[in-house]
Structure formats: structure tokens, C-alpha cells
Amino acid sequence: MRVTTLQWAVGMFSALLGAMMLIVPHRFEASTYAALQPHLLWWGVAFLLAGGGLLAAALSPLGWLVLCTHLAAGMVLLVLAPGFASQGAWARATNYVVLGLGTACVPLIARRRETETVESGGDLLALLVGLGAALTGLVIMAMPGQLSGRFYGLIRPHLPLYGGALMVTGLALAVGQFRPPSSPIIKWTLYLAVGSTLLAFAGNTAVAVGDWTGIAYYGGFGALVAMTPWLDPVLRHINSSSLRIRLALALIVAVAAPLIAAVTIVTDRDEQSATGQALTLQKTIAGTLADDISRYLSFHQAAASGIAKAINQVQMTAAQQATLLRSLGEEYPNVLSFATYDDHGHTIARGDSSPRESIGGSPVFEESLRNDGPSQAFQVSPGGNRLQFEFGAPLRRPDNSWAGVLVVSVESVRVATELQRVGSLTRGKAYVVDIEGRLVAHQDSALTGSFQDVSGSPPVAALLSGQNADGVLRYANHNGPQLAGFARVAGTVLGVVVERPLAVALAGAHTGREIAFTILLLMIVGAAVGGSFAAGALARPLEALAREAKRVGEDDATVALPESSIAEVKDLARTFGEMGSRLTARTQERERAYGALREREARIRSIMDSTSDGFIFVGRDGRVKSVNQRATELLPSGAAWAAGADFAPAVADIDVRPPEREALAATLRSLLEDRDPAGKGDLEVRGSGRVLHWDAQSAKDESGGTVGLTITLHDVTEEREVSRMKSDFVSFVTHQLRTPLAGIKWLLELAAETQDPGELQAYIQDARDANERLVNLVNDLLDISRLESGRLAVSLQELNLGAMTESVLEELGPLIKEKGHRFSVSGVERVPPVVADPQLLRQVVMNLVSNAIKYTPQPGEIVLEMRRENGSVQWAIQDNGIGVPKDAQPRLFEKFYRADNVHKIETEGTGLGLYLVRLIVERFGGRIWCESEEGKGSIFLFTVPLPGGKDTWTNPASGS
């Protein structure tokens, strides 16, 4: 579950409550806060610290901080609950209990830092507020009778509605925290529902009665819950280390702390002195009023005494008295009555027309009688609530004995008026009590003369019991603390009390406090905003610089520097700009260098890859540092030639003969053992059949130390082949030349030794034959050599193949006859002339005809045919001799090749004949081939292309 919102909400609530306790403690004078009253100041500090601590925990969740602050905040909230419960505010009590318990339990539930996203998990604050609202609703529905306070005044008719709404929405929200709805709309609806219900509740209860804490709770939490879905991501992103937050917090604390402290301390002292002043004022007013009353009474008493004295002096008769009293009555119409009574209380004379006969038993009479002196009494006017005073002055006989009493009866308007004036002046209550604590006069005329017993009231008790003529008292009753000033009316048994609630007395100071509190809230907001803005002046350039730094890193050439009026930031921006330019320049330089390096590498690699030699570079550590494609092709190894791989295993795996492999491995070893490695050798790769020549040289660095081994692989297969062929050729030729030479030598030796002329002839003839063979061989070899190298000088002439063939046949005539072959020739006339070297072409014809003759052992058929075919002349000779085996046919025209079956005929051939023929034919642009079947005979054919552009030559004989 998320606890961030809870921490913020409860933190702010607790801090707010604490601030209120310190700044406007008069708001906590209701009996619900009776438990806190004695040490409200310390409670205020506790709430403030708990709240502030919780906010700190929200910003930097250290384990111990979270634990302590949550416990503290939970406890202070729980402390509030009993007060409310005792006064019947069950709803509020349950809310505080839920909130307090929930807050205190957080460290136990959420042990690790939150990592859940907004979508997952529920919000603990929403859970607690929802639960609280649901319970409030439950309470409202279940026991409406308990909710008797003024608090619920406005909503009483709608209690079930509110109760139901709170229960349903609260429950839905609480449940929704455990199974978060997937749709954001549903989620927001839940929050809004609870929030608005609470706000409506708050508006009609707390706001209506001006209950600040109620507003703070219902209004505050209601609004917060309604906005939670939007607030949570914002709160989550409040980074406690960001400049804005820190500056805002610092300003808030800097503003709030002194303000709270100042207001608390200063206002407290102010209040104390104001209280003192109020008490003094009340006492003075009471005293003044008492004096006033006293004077009033004294005056009237003196007047009565004066009149009595006048009567006594002349011992007026009843009639005289009546005359006097009547004239007094007319003169002072405000006086109720002047009357005299005798010592039995019977009326002697009256100034008015009242029928009163006797006052016997009335207090004024009895008192005068008792005291033998003046008397006073008061009573409430019949029918009205006015105070009537009776002043009695004794009548005396000449012997000064008490003869009765003169009573002046006055209805006191003045006292009532004064009491009202004082009451409205002080906005309190002013009243007069008698010696037994009964209410004699009250500013509220309904209570005047009620004689209500208020002796229990503390100021009255103080007045009655006190020794002093006046005094002050501060006490508390169910309405709160009260201030009272009182004074005795001198000369009477009366006392004046002026009392008023402390709140009224200190109304000004309290208003000041409330103003201070409002200012505090405004200043906190202002500080937060101002701090944020001020920080912005610093944070924005820094953020801009951070963005620019990122862009510089991303290779962006331009750097946009932030503007600022702060000198340090300007300096930083300028320096940053310089650094950025330097960095960019260096980066570009480096990029260029890298580019050049990469280019060079690419060039080297392309060189390495384009060379037809393989190239391997092995480092000092025996690892392949680089290898080109050709090397891997030339020398495949099971362990692939990868750069970075060890060289030795790859060497061990190449498919060559062990001695060759060993040579390479030995060179590698001398590299690893730090001896100067170098070497070369051949590798005959068995798989591909190629012969590779490898050459290893040590690579040295500038100081001459060996850094590795450079191995080049060169495919020498053809070279070796060629050189082998050359040495084969050389040895073949050597043999072929030496054989006839040896023959000649031995034959001549025999010839020289023999005595027999017949033998001599034979030996010489054989020597001549051998010599002839040698000469032909040498000529053939020379021709072949020249033809192969293209250095044979050909003299091109127009010649007729037919004529040439006939000439050859003529030359070989004897041989043909000897062998007994039958010859037939055709196409001689039809053949157009070709352009070629006659000597060479004659050799071709001669060779082919001789072969046909030679390789047909018994007398056979030899057919010669010439014709024109597709722009060339085709010459063919067919025999029915030994033929050419199938496997020999493809190789028949190769150098030195002799088919296997020719040894039956002759063992001495060189295999050069057909090769030379082929060279010659191909030299003139023709083709030669053979068709044959072994044992049946062969056809040898060759073509010579006709000279291009020449018209067909028509043979007049054939007519074509």
C-alpha cells in the first residue's frame, strides 16, 4: 500500500493542529479538549513536531524516522479521541481512532520503501479516511440520539442521508484499496464520492459552527481524498533533494517557526496582561457601580433622615406631617411615597394617596425598630421587575425615644439602568446580590428581584466570603473561562458583580491570534511558492545546464547557455559553455582521428583480404591477433582461425603430415619462449591437395622487442607442380636423349671391336637409325618448346591440303607397301586452300598418316577424307588398327601421353607426336580429335579454318 499520501496528509493535519494549539489556543476551550487543557502549549509543540516529523519521513524515508514519527503522530491523534467520545462526539472520536491507529501501524505494515506504481496497490490514507467515513456514517445511522451537540444542528433533519452516503462511499473506497479497480474512471469516482461527501458534511457542520479543527479534519481530509488520484504521482515525484523543494521547505520553516513562536509567546503575554486589565476594569466598574449605588442609597437615606429630623424637631402633628409629605410628594414626583408610621407601624401621614395602613412587620419598620435608627429595605415592585428601596428614618419623641419611622419609598430605575449600561459596556453580566447571595438586581430585568440564589456562583461566593471591599476572580464554568470583578456596596449588605467570559474579554487578542494564524497559513503558502520561484531562478539554469550537458555528450555541436541574473550561475554557464566547446572540439578531433584510424584499418584489412597470400599475425601470448580470409581458406583448421583464439590448437588441427606440422609448431614455441622466432617450410594440405609455403618472421616494435610472429602462406601448388613437371620433363628428356645416345655409343663401340663386316654393317646401320631418332626427337622438342612459348616463326602461305596429303603419301609409299595397307583418299579436289605454315602442317599430316600405318598391325584399310565444313577444312584419316582405349581417349593429345595399348606395337614412342600435332593445329585456329573403339580402329580428324572473308573457291572440276 502506498503511504506517501497518508504521511503528507496526517503530517500536515497534525502540524496544523499543533500550530493552532499554539497560536489560537482559545479554539481549544471546549470541553472536548479538556484533557489537553492544562498543558495545551506542550501538546501543541508535540503535534507540531509529530506532524513535521511525518512530513520529513515522507521526504526522506529513513527507517528510524519513519518508525518514530508514525508512532508519535498516531499517538497524538489517539489522544484526541477520548475527549470527543466523552462529550458524545462519537463520529469524530472514531475518526481519530481510525486515523491514529492506522498511522501508528504503518511502520509495521510497510517495511520496505514503496516501489509500486500508481496503478498497483491501494492508498493507505484513502483506506483510513474511507473507513473513518464509513464508521461515522454507521454511528450517525445507528445512534442518532447521541448526536445532540450543536455541531450537527444543520444536518439533523438529513442525518440518515448523510449517514448512508458516508457509509456507502467510505466502505467502497476502503474496499477499493484492497482490490483496486482497473478502470481509472471508477477509481476517481470512488475518491471523488468520498471527498465530496466529506466536504458537504464539513460544510454543514464544522463550517457552520466555526469549529476549526472540524473544518481541518473533515474539510481537509475530504478535499485531500478527493484529489488523491492526482496528487499521488505529484507527491511521489517530490524529490527531497531538489533545490526547489529544499528552498520551499526552508522558507516555510523559516517563516512558520518564528511566527508561531512569536505569536505564541507574545500573544500569551499579551493575553495575560489583557486578562489582568480586564479583571481590573471589571473590578473598577463594579466598584464604581457599587459606589454609585452606595451614594444613591446614602443620599436617599440622608434625605429621609433630614425629613424625619424636621418632623422630629417640631414634633409635627399628623396633619402637619401630611401637609409636609404631600408637598414633598408633589415636589418629587419620582419618589414613590413619603409616609410616616407610628411605633406600631400604623400610618400617621402619607404623601400619596396609597391606602396602605400599616407597615408593621415589614423589614424597614422592623429594622428601624430593632436598630433604633435608620433602616433600609428593598423589594421588588409588585407587577413589575423593578427594585424598590425603602429608606426608613426614625421618628422620635421629645425624649428621643423611637416613635415610629418615616419611610421614603423609591423605585430604582437608576440601578437597573446602570446595570444595563455596565453590562453592555463589558459585554458581560452585571448584577447585584444581597448578603445571602440572592440576586437583587440584574441587567436582565427579568431576573431583577428574583432573589435567585446564586450564592454558589464563584464570584458571588468570593464576594460574600471575602474580607475585601472588592476583588477579582477568574474561574471556569460550563461555558468556559470567566472573568469577574466585584465590589461591596458600602454601607449596605449588597454587592455588585461584573462578570464576562474570558473570550469576550480577550476578544481583541483572540482576533489578533486568528489573524496571525491566517497570516501564518498565507505566509506558508507564500513561502512555498516564493521559495519555489526563487529556487527556479537557480534551478532552471541548472536544469538547463544539465540538459545541455546531456546534449553535449550526444555529440550536438551547439550549446545553448541559460540566461540568469545570478552572478554565480552566469559564471557557471559561461565556464560550462567553454568546457562544452572544448569538449566538442576534442570530440570532433577524436572522431576525425578515429575516422582516419578506421580508414587505415579498413585499408589494411582490404589489403590483407585482397592479397592472394594468407596472413596470420600471432602475438607474444600465442594468440592469433589478426588473420585474413585467405589464410582461413588456404589452411582450414578445425579450431577456427578466430582473432583472439590460441594459435597452438589451430596448428595442431591442420591436416598435414606430422613433420610439417611440427616445423610450424616449433616456430610457435620459439616465439612463446622468447627466442627469436623465424622459419619457413611447406605444408601439404591433405584435404585440399594444395601445397602451401609458409614463412614466419618475427615482428618487432620500435625498441626492437618481439611483439609477435608474422606468418605468410603462399599457395605454391602450381609452382611445385610446375617445377615437378619441369623436373619430370627434364628427367624425361634426359632419358629420351640419353637412350639413343647410349645406343649409338654402344653400337659404335661394338662396331669398332668387331671383325665381322656383316656385323659391322648391322651395327653401323643401327647407329644411324638411332641417330635419326635422336635428331627427330631434338627437332620435335625444339618445335614444341617454341610453339609453347609462342616463339615459333611461322611463315603463312596459302596451301592446298589435298596436294600436301598426296605428297606425304608419296613419301611414305614404301612403308605403306611394306605394311600392305590399302589406301583410299577422297575429297582432295574439293578442298579450298588454307593459309598456314606448310612445313608444320606437313608434319601434322605426316604424323597422323604414320600413326595410322604404324598402329594397324596387319594389312588394313586406311581411308583419308577431306572436305569443307562450316568455314574450315576438315581432314580425316580412318584406320582399322588397334584403336584407342576409352580411358586413353581424353588424354591422347597430352604431352608425353602414350596409351597403354601402344606397347604392343612399339615401346619406344615419346608421347610427343600427337601433342605436337595438336599444338600446330591449334596454332592455326583449328581443332583435332579422335573417335575410336579399341580393337576396331580409329578416326583422327582435324580442322583448319578458312581465311575469313574469302569467297568460296569453286572447283571447276566439281562444278560446285
Add this chain to the structure above:
Amino acid sequence: MDEPRKRVLIVEDDRFLRRACQARLEQQGYTILTAQDGEEAIRVARAEIPDLILLDLLMPKLHGLEVLRILRGEEGTRAIPVLVLSNSSRQGDMDDIHRLGISGYFVKANLSLQDLSHQVKLVLESSAPVGGSDAAHPGR
């Protein structure tokens, strides 16, 4: 001579050389057998067990080296002394051949018949056991 005539097998594909050699050696009093190629040489050697073989190397059908190898591998012909008459002076050939055990190697073109008959006489008269690293039997 009183002893039976020594028989010499001449293996040579060139007829001039063959004839000349035969003529000379017959003058010396040897019985001459001839073969024109390797296969014939083996056949004759097995059948006749000559006292000496004059062996040409470059021959059709079977190289002289192979002939020698086969002869040296067979019980009957193992001990026949062989004089190689070749026109090849390739080092590789000479090494291989020497390993098989021969009594001499001569280049025909550099050899006179006189010298040749002298060599033949030496070998036949010494009747030395066949030397060489590849001889099958240590002694005879």
C-alpha cells in the same frame, strides 16, 4: 669355363640398347635373357632366377623401381643381384633404389660397354650377398 654359364637378364625397352648389350655380354660368354618391360621382367626373373639382372628404370607398364620392389619382396628373387642401368639421375629415384639393395647404379649414356661388362664380371664373380638397408635376410 668349367662352371655353368652365368645367366644375365637384361631388362630394357629400347631395342638398340638391348641388342648392343646382349651382343657384348654374349661375347663375354654369358647366357642372356631379355625382357622388354617390367611385367615381362618379373615373369622371366621368377621363372629363370638369373644370376644377375640388368635393370632399366624408365619402362612402360611397370617402373623399374616397382619391379625391384616386387623382386625383393619375393623369396625366390630376393637375393638376385641387380645392376640398375638408367638414364635418370633423379636423386629421389636413386635413394629409393639404393634402399632396396642393389649392386650398382649406372647412367647408360656415361657408361661404355667395356665398363659395363667389367662391372658385370665383378658382381658375378664376387657373388657377394645383396647389401642395402631393406634386405630381407640378414645373411645368406
